[in-house]
Amino acid sequence: MSCQLRWLVWSGALALVLAVLPAAVTTQCNPDPFGFKFNSGQDVQPIFEGWASNPDGSFAMYFGYLNRNYVETMEIPVGSDNKFEPGAPDRGQPTFFNTRIHRKAFSVTVPRDWGTTRELVWSLTVHGTTERAVAWIQREWEIDPIYGGRKRTAESLKNKPPTMTVDTSSTIILPDTLTLAAAVNDDGLPTPRQSPRQPAVGQETPPTLKPLPDQPEIPVNVPSIGAGGRGRGRGGPQGLVLGWVVWRGPAAVEFAPATIDVKDGKAVTTATFTKPGNYVLRGVANDGELTDQKDVSVRVNAPSNRF
Structure with missing residues (x-):
């Protein structure tokens, strides 16, 4: 092979490497495809x-x-x-x-x-x-579904689960809303904290995570309110609370609010529906350890000419 031909071959190979390199670097900068968060379409x-x-x-x-x-x-x-x-x-x-x-x-x-x-x-x-x-x-x-293997205190051993009843209508016509009025009885145990738990020294400020410059925008997470317990956040509710979720039904329901502090044995919320059908709404009263739950069946009818 002549020197001129050899030079042409090496020049062509170098040009190919330089052409591919930016794409390879860009690919390495992209976020892991397995770490993508999806709005919809997943199982x-x-x-x-x-x-x-x-x-x-x-x-x-x-x-x-x-x-x-x-x-x-x-x-x-x-x-x-x-x-x-x-x-x-x-x-x-x-x-x-x-x-x-x-x-x-x-x-x-x-x-x-x-x-x-x-x-x-x-x-x-x-x-x-x-x-x-x-x-x-x-x-x-085998699991401990309530205490998770934690050692129980003397107060915990005395604790009895709350009991609840719900007064509401079984049928509504859109666009009417539904009032869910619950009566909750409890023994007051465990004694609720009077103030949120303080973070450990050196952990007062949560970390700030910054995405890569070309990382796709993370979709907005529509929160679903769990039925359990006290608020886990620093400003969450303390003591006896009642939470509502849709257990069965054709569409989401907006509860205002979805988690309620029980005051004087009462907890009231308003449910707003967007689609007719049969629903089962589940309410869970939680004292921080033990729970009681009630299911409410509601028939939501389409709008009708009332006049």
Whole structure:
């Protein structure tokens, strides 16, 4: 090969490398595609979170779910796309799925003779993808669903769960709203903190995370109010609270507010609907440790000519 030809070959190779290099550098600067956050179009992953023994010898299997979307909520009616197997497909699971993760959302009771190899499977099909949670009684999966293995204090040992009743209408006509008036009784334990928990020394200011310059904008997360407990944030409610969620229904419901401090044994909120249909609204009273829940069935009718 002549010197001139060799020079042309090396020049061509160098030009090719320089042409590809900017694209490679740009690719390396892009965020990990597996770290993308999606507004919609993703599926829902059911989760088996463990089992616990009941006083009568039966077992409670606890389930939650992860809606991988940050904005899209969805209804998945009980049936081929939302079912338990074996046995009855309806085990009280939700049919309306709020965004992101919901831990120990419900439990399914199985008999004492269930055995250690028999499985209970919850399947969800969303956007053509089927995900499953497989539950079985294996020793390593036994959990403490209330205290999480924490050591109980003398006050905790005396604590009794709250009790609640709900007074509301069972039928409304759009655009009417629904008033949910709950009466909640509790023993006042555990004693609520009088002020928010103070951060540890050196942790007074939370970290600030800055995205890469070319990182896609993170979608707005439409918050779903969990049914549990006191506010976990520094300014969250302390003591006895009542939370509302849509358990079953064709669309999201706006609760104003969704989490209420119980005052003088009462907690009132207003539910606003956007779509007619049959709904199950779940209210959960929580004293910080123990809970009581009530389901309210509501028929929402389309607007009609009242005159």
